[in-house]
Amino acid sequence: MNRFIRYIQRYKGWFGGAAAICLLVGLYTGLLVSPPDYYQGEVVRIMYVHVPLAHTSLLAYSILFGGSIWFLWKRDPLVDNMCQAASSITALFTGLALVTGSIWAKPTWNTWWTWDPRLVSFAVLLLILAGYMMLRRLVDDPDKQGIYAAVLAIVGGVDLPIIKFSVEWWRTLHQPMSISTRGISISDDLLLPLTFMSLGCWLLFAYMLMVRTQMLYLIELLQAKKGRLLSQTHFSQSAQ
Amino acid sequence: MPFLKTIQWVVWKDLVCELRSRETISSMLFFALIVILVFSFSFSMDQDAARQLIAGIIWVAFAFTGIIGLGKSFSSELQNDCLEALQVSPIPKGAVYLGKVLANFLFILSVEILLFPLFILFFNLDVVAELGLLLLVFFLATLGLSSVGTLFSALTVQIRAREVMLPVLLLPLAVPVMIAAVEATRGILNGDPYSFYSQWIQLLVVFDIIFTVVSFWLFELILDS
Amino acid sequence: MIAIQATNLSKAYGFYRIFEDLSFDILAGECFALFGPNGAGKTTLLRILATLQQPSGGHFSIFGQNGVKEKELVRQSLMVIAHGSHLYEELTGFENLQFALALRGQTIDVKSLKHALDRVGIGAFADLKVRQYSAGMKKRLALAKVVIVKPKLLLLDEPYNALDEAGVTMTNLIIRQTLESEGAVLMTTHDHDKASQVATGGGILQSGKLQLITREQLT
Numbered sequence: 001m002n003r004f005i006r007y008i009q010r011y012k013g014w015f016g017g018a019a020a021i022c023l024l025v026g027l028y029t030g031l032l033v034s035p036p037d038y039y040q041g042e043v044v045r046i047m048y049v050h051v052p053l054a055h056t057s058l059l060a061y062s063i064l065f066g067g068s069i070w071f072l073w074k075r076d077p078l079v080d081n082m083c084q085a086a087s088s089i090t091a092l093f094t095g096l097a098l099v100t101g102s103i104w105a106k107p108t109w110n111t112w113w114t115w116d117p118r119l120v121s122f123a124v125l126l127l128i129l130a131g132y133m134m135l136r137r138l139v140d141d142p143d144k145q146g147i148y149a150a151v152l153a154i155v156g157g158v159d160l161p162i163i164k165f166s167v168e169w170w171r172t173l174h175q176p177m178s179i180s181t182r183g184i185s186i187s188d189d190l191l192l193p194l195t196f197m198s199l200g201c202w203l204l205f206a207y208m209l210m211v212r213t214q215m216l217y218l219i220e221l222l223q224a225k226k227g228r229l230l231s232q233t234h235f236s237q238s239a240q
Numbered sequence: 241m242p243f244l245k246t247i248q249w250v251v252w253k254d255l256v257c258e259l260r261s262r263e264t265i266s267s268m269l270f271f272a273l274i275v276i277l278v279f280s281f282s283f284s285m286d287q288d289a290a291r292q293l294i295a296g297i298i299w300v301a302f303a304f305t306g307i308i309g310l311g312k313s314f315s316s317e318l319q320n321d322c323l324e325a326l327q328v329s330p331i332p333k334g335a336v337y338l339g340k341v342l343a344n345f346l347f348i349l350s351v352e353i354l355l356f357p358l359f360i361l362f363f364n365l366d367v368v369a370e371l372g373l374l375l376l377v378f379f380l381a382t383l384g385l386s387s388v389g390t391l392f393s394a395l396t397v398q399i400r401a402r403e404v405m406l407p408v409l410l411l412p413l414a415v416p417v418m419i420a421a422v423e424a425t426r427g428i429l430n431g432d433p434y435s436f437y438s439q440w441i442q443l444l445v446v447f448d449i450i451f452t453v454v455s456f457w458l459f460e461l462i463l464d465s
Numbered sequence: 466m467i468a469i470q471a472t473n474l475s476k477a478y479g480f481y482r483i484f485e486d487l488s489f490d491i492l493a494g495e496c497f498a499l500f501g502p503n504g505a506g507k508t509t510l511l512r513i514l515a516t517l518q519q520p521s522g523g524h525f526s527i528f529g530q531n532g533v534k535e536k537e538l539v540r541q542s543l544m545v546i547a548h549g550s551h552l553y554e555e556l557t558g559f560e561n562l563q564f565a566l567a568l569r570g571q572t573i574d575v576k577s578l579k580h581a582l583d584r585v586g587i588g589a590f591a592d593l594k595v596r597q598y599s600a601g602m603k604k605r606l607a608l609a610k611v612v613i614v615k616p617k618l619l620l621l622d623e624p625y626n627a628l629d630e631a632g633v634t635m636t637n638l639i640i641r642q643t644l645e646s647e648g649a650v651l652m653t654t655h656d657h658d659k660a661s662q663v664a665t666g667g668g669i670l671q672s673g674k675l676q677l678i679t680r681e682q683l684t
Contacts, residue, residue: 072461127412134408138399142479143519147465148395151458152409155388158454159413166416166443170423220480227480242570249567257555260594320603321549328517329568330540464536465519 002078005217008210015207022200026052030193043107048193050100052201054122057097060090060205061125065157068150078217080146083153084136085212089205091129098122117168124163128156246331250339251346257316258347264312268305268351273358275301280362290363295426298359299418303385303411305355306348310389311406313344314397323397327464337390337459341452344386344393352378365429374428380444381421387448388413391455394462420444466493466528468618468649469514473523476509483509484673486523491666493528493617496640496650498660498683501670507653508547508622510670514651515545515620527618541569544616546624550603554596558587558606561595565610573613581612585635600627604636611639619643621652625659637663657683 030048037044064086071079101119102112113119132152139145258264279297283289317323326336356378360367368374392410396402411418420440427437469491476483483506491497501507512518514525516536525532527539552561562578582588585605587598595603604627611619624636640650640663654660660667661683669676 124412124415131405131409131412135399135405138401138405140400141398144398144465147461148399151391151395151461154458155391155413155451155454158450159416162416162443162447162450166419169439169443170419173423223480227477227482230481245572246567246570249564253553253556253564256560257553260555319554320552321547322551322553324517324547324549325551325565325568328515328540328545330537331568331570332537 002217004078005214008214012207012210012214015203015210019200019203019207022196022203026193026196026200030197034189034193040108043104046100046104047190048197050097050104051194052197053093053097053100054118055198056201056205057090057093057122057125059202060086060093060209061129061157061160063209064090064153068153068157071146072150072154077146077220078213080150081216081220082209082213083146083150084216085209087129087132087136087149087153089208089212091126091133093201093205094122094126094129098126115167115171117164117171120167121160121164124167125156125160128152128159132156243332243335246335247339247342250336251343254313254340254343255346258343263316264309264347265351267312268308268347269354271308272301272305272351272355275304276355276358276362287364290365291430294359294363294365295422295429297363298356298425299381299422301355302348302352302382302421303414303418304407305351306382306385306389307407307410309347309351310344310386310393310410311396311403313340313390314393315402318397323463333460333463334456336463337394337456340394341383341386341390341455344390345383348386349378349382352382368429369431370428373434374425377421377424377428377441377444380441380448381417384417384444384447384451385414387452387455391459391462394459398462416443416447420447466647467491467526468493468495469497469525469527469651471514471523471525474510474513474520474525475522476506476513476518477521482673484670484675487670487675488523489668489675489677491649491651493647493649494644495665496644496652496663498664498667499651499653499670500655500657500667501653505670506673507670511545511620511622511651511653512547515543515547516540517545542616543618543620544611544614545620545622546604546607546611547622550607552595552598552603552606555594557592557594558582558598558602559591561606562609562613566613569614571614577613581609582606584612585609586631601629601632604628605632608636608639611643615646615648616643617648619648619650621650621654623654624652625654625656633659 026048031045034045036042064083067079067083067086070076071083098119101122105114105116105119106112132149135152136145136149139148276297279301283293314323317326326333353375359365389406389410392406392413396405396409399405420443424437424440424444427440467490469489471490472488474487475485487510499507499510509518513520514527514532516532516539519533528542530538530542532539551565553564556564559578559582562582563573566573579588579591582591585608587602587605587609590598590602595606598606604624619640621636621640625633628636637659640652643650644663644665650663652660652664664683665680667678667683669678
């Protein structure tokens with residue numbers, strides 16, 4: 001079996017455990033210890049989930065981006081498995097970041113959706129990821145699947161900062177961003193749970209990525225074994 | 241320069257085929273006309289409302305019309321396996337890419353220039369003072385759409401559900417082009433001073449350069465892997 | 466001189482294996498006829514040798530150049546005529562020929578183009594759109610490319626399909642000329658009789674294995 005898969009098998013438990021501890025500490029300090037915000041009250045606590053999720057989805061996309069370049073360079077099928085795994089997990093984190101952002105927007109801005117640059121960029125990112133996952137299912141030639149997907153991930157990664165800038169300019173032009181700073185000054189009380197939650201989310205992403213990569217690798221291995229068996233029977237039958 | 245020669249031949253081939261069959265341009269024109277009609281039914285506008293909305297309407301029509309042209313660009317290569325011939329020829333694939341971008345750019349831009357007077361007519365707009373600047377915006381935005389669009393046209397033509405997947409993949413990536421084109425067009429049609437919308441024109445230039453270069457390098461992987 | 470040297474070539478689509486560990490040599494001046502039942506992977510093998518697809522394993526070289534790593538060089542010396550005719554329906558036969566040569570980086574004068582079209586018997590239709598050509602005429606137009614390019618390696622996928630008697634004779638004539646100028650030909654076919662007129666050797670691809678046959682066994 002592949003060397004990296006053995007490493008994953010050996011160490012993934014540590015990542016999972018560390019993620020669980022960090023998230024528990026973060027949730028405890030965030031929900032129970034830290035004081036409510038002066039302006040927003042208890043509502044501010046959703047920040048401890050929303051901000052780490054948003055950070056993690058950007059980090060996750062950069063891993064997908066880097067992995068895609070690496071795959072095009074080295075053509076290692078395991079890296080392709082990792083990219084495929086990263087895409088769906090990134091989509092999950094991005095989707096959750098959007099949903100929590102939307103929930104947070106309702107009490108603070110009194111609307112579920114606003115054309116805030118960050119929300120719009122995340123929505124576009126989610127669309128790109130949805131396209132990526134659809135694309136993977138629609139390529140018939142398995143050799144080309146990884147390459148096409150990597151091309152899309154790279155173009156998307158280059159585009160993402162440009163999308164962010166353009167949406168930001170567009171908003172400032174039409175409506176000054178008075179509420180965009182959200183009126184929160186980061187104090188030490190907030191910093192502690194935020195750090196733990198961010199760390200927890202990153203570790204959780206790493207853990208999920210490992211499990212999913214391993215799974216995709218093993219599925220392919222199984223299919224290859226099944227295929228060898230199938231073609232052996234096919235070959236011996238038609239030889240008779 | 242064999243590289244420039246190849247670009248020239250690819251453009252020549254697409255132009256000659258198009259001039260004889262008129263398939264792409266006529267379907268683009270017809271589609272765009274319907275879009276204009278539907279828009280004018282959906283918003284019964286006075287001139288002030290039209291001024292506000294027209295830039296968006298123009299670019300929605302242009303983007304979808306452009307996607308029709310971009311899709312045809314490579315699906316026409318499927319007949320008789322011509323795509324295979326492009327792949328197996330010893331010429332650099334980047335030349336094929338640039339030739340295709342140029343041909344698509346010419347098709348889309350000519351349709352846009354044909355359509356624009358109709359927009360003026362149907363939505364009762366004043367004739368624009370800064371026609372040169374407006375053409376520059378059309379030019380830059382169309383180049384941006386064609387540079388990414390040609391790459392994804394070559395990609396989607398080799399997968400299932402290609403007609404659906406081209407817009408699904410292309411439109412999110414084209415968000416900056418669309419925003420910049422709409423804002424710049426709105427500024428010009430409103431008669432705003434140049435400094436109000438110069439940033440959008442700069443954004444279009446940056447987008448065009450980045451994505452022509454990126455797609456140029458990635459195209460070989462799409463056509464020949 | 467070895468035209469094609471294949472070592473342990475194998476191809477799988479995902480988990481479905483088509484053939485495994487094919488090794489064979491084809492020398493310059495040889496015409497290799499590839500037989501085999503439908504679905505055995507004849508066309509796939511031909512497409513791999515034509516650099517249209519990547520092998521899943523093994524490697525091959527064409528006139529000493531690596532077929533996977535030096536694709537661009539290999540493509541200079543080979544020419545493939547596959548199921549699709551590689552023709553644009555809206556262009557005339559003459560223009561198609563011009564464009565096909567331009568894609569190979571060649572510009573040829575009008576006279577020798579016309580001459581090539583005459584040689585394959587469609588000179589009279591040079592200025593007719595390919596849309597109006599019959600299947601046989603399209604095959605002949607593809608052969609006209611071979612006449613001009615004179616490739617060192619010619620790969621033919623079912624060359625005798627849709628051709629009349631005269632077309633078959635002409636195909637075989639062009640194959641012989643390629644062989645005489647120290648080129649090599651590989652074709653897939655089901656037609657023993659027509660292939661055996663020109664083939665110098667061959668093989669049967671079946672059950673993922675290639676069984677070589679000599680010239681004597683062919684006839």
